[in-house]
Amino acid sequence: MGSISKKDLVERVRRGKVTRDQMVANNLSEGIAFQIQATRDARGWTQAELAGRAGIANNLPRLEDPDYGKQTITTLKKLTSALDVALVVRFVPFSQYIDWLSGTPHLDEGISPESLAVPSFVDEEKSGVFEKKSQYWKVDLTPEIAVPETEKQDTFSMASYGETITPTFMIAESEREMVNAY
Amino acid sequence: MAEALWKFRGFVTDALTEVVQNWYWDELTKDERDLIRDRIAHLEHLKGHLWKEPYYEDFGDIGEIKKKSTPRGALRIYGVKKSDVFVLLNGVLKKVTRDSRGTDLARKRLKLLNNGRGNTHGFNFQERSS
Numbered sequence: 001m002g003s004i005s006k007k008d009l010v011e012r013v014r015r016g017k018v019t020r021d022q023m024v025a026n027n028l029s030e031g032i033a034f035q036i037q038a039t040r041d042a043r044g045w046t047q048a049e050l051a052g053r054a055g056i057a058n059n060l061p062r063l064e065d066p067d068y069g070k071q072t073i074t075t076l077k078k079l080t081s082a083l084d085v086a087l088v089v090r091f092v093p094f095s096q097y098i099d100w101l102s103g104t105p106h107l108d109e110g111i112s113p114e115s116l117a118v119p120s121f122v123d124e125e126k127s128g129v130f131e132k133k134s135q136y137w138k139v140d141l142t143p144e145i146a147v148p149e150t151e152k153q154d155t156f157s158m159a160s161y162g163e164t165i166t167p168t169f170m171i172a173e174s175e176r177e178m179v180n181a182y
Numbered sequence: 183m184a185e186a187l188w189k190f191r192g193f194v195t196d197a198l199t200e201v202v203q204n205w206y207w208d209e210l211t212k213d214e215r216d217l218i219r220d221r222i223a224h225l226e227h228l229k230g231h232l233w234k235e236p237y238y239e240d241f242g243d244i245g246e247i248k249k250k251s252t253p254r255g256a257l258r259i260y261g262v263k264k265s266d267v268f269v270l271l272n273g274v275l276k277k278v279t280r281d282s283r284g285t286d287l288a289r290k291r292l293k294l295l296n297n298g299r300g301n302t303h304g305f306n307f308q309e310r311s312s
Contacts, residue, residue: 003190003222003307011309012216019213026220034224041232065236066221067250101223103184 006102010130013094013121020094020121027101029069032076037064039083054082091118095129186226191302192270193291200303201291202259202270207310210257210275217249217257219307230263244271244288260288262295269295269302 013020040050040060047060056078062068063075073089080087092100092115099106109115124130192202206215225233225247239246245268249257255277261270271288274281294300 003219003226005308008219008309012212015212019216022213023216023220026217030220030224034228037232038228041229066224067237
């Protein structure tokens with residue numbers, strides 16, 4: 001089992017605003033520091049080398065200190081370029097944050113009205129989102145073409161339908177199966 | 183959730199007392215346990231050679247996972263790396279810069295383990311279920 005359970009995280013955000021603020025700040029600081037360190041190491045670079053490539057003063061020891069917590073977006077963008085990776089900085093609702101921290105599968109719908117106007121913890125609590133079990137859709141790979149009875153088989157094979165057919169797959173609302181992600 | 187690189191176990195005395203686990207649950211506040219959990223959640227996925235100062239100090243025989251600033255002082259967890267397991271030997275929360283008593287006790291427990299006394303158990307970082 002991982003060290004952070006979803007149940008504990010829900011209890012934690014409900015403890016109060018100070019705790020929520022600390023949770024976000026702490027995980028941001030820890031995550032960034034450990035990511036810089038591990039990604040730099042994966043490239044085989046020293047701290048000085050990464051600092052040079054990023055064009056920043058060699059304060060990598062501080063940036064890789066999980067207790068530091070004062071990394072600026074400007075510096076992160078420079079490190080992003082040097083490491084040739086993407087950087088995501090965005091506000092998310094606590095329900096989504098908890099799913100991420102606990103490793104719970106979460107369906108991310110991309111840019112949407114909800115992702116732009118992010119609900120507060122209080123709004124989410126009122127909506128009962130923390131009472132719901134996490135869910136993601138299990139996709140039913142049923143081909144949307146008629147298959148003669150004689151050709152039906154237990155194992156689905158693309159080759160069975162010939163090369164000219166592009167199978168499409170239905171995910172009907174009624175066929176969606178909730179999967180308990182706990 | 184991805185499989186962790188590290189497993190964490192705690193020292194158990196011959197009398198079956200889970201001393202570090204008890205310290206974690208009984209002596210720390212929820213906020214302090216949160217700080218440890220956040221740190222462990224990252225460390226358990228970090229390759230061993232990357233564990234280093236300022237958050238980890240290697241003393242050769244034992245090591246120290248450190249969370250410097252909490253309202254009640256520095257959180258220190260002493261332990262020993264054995265393959266892909268980190269055995270927690272002692273936990274201390276104190277406002278001191280050097281904690282020789284903490285390291286001494288950790289070394290004493292390591293010696294017991296090496297002599298076949300005491301044991302280890304799967305450490306539980308979750309909140310204790312009531």
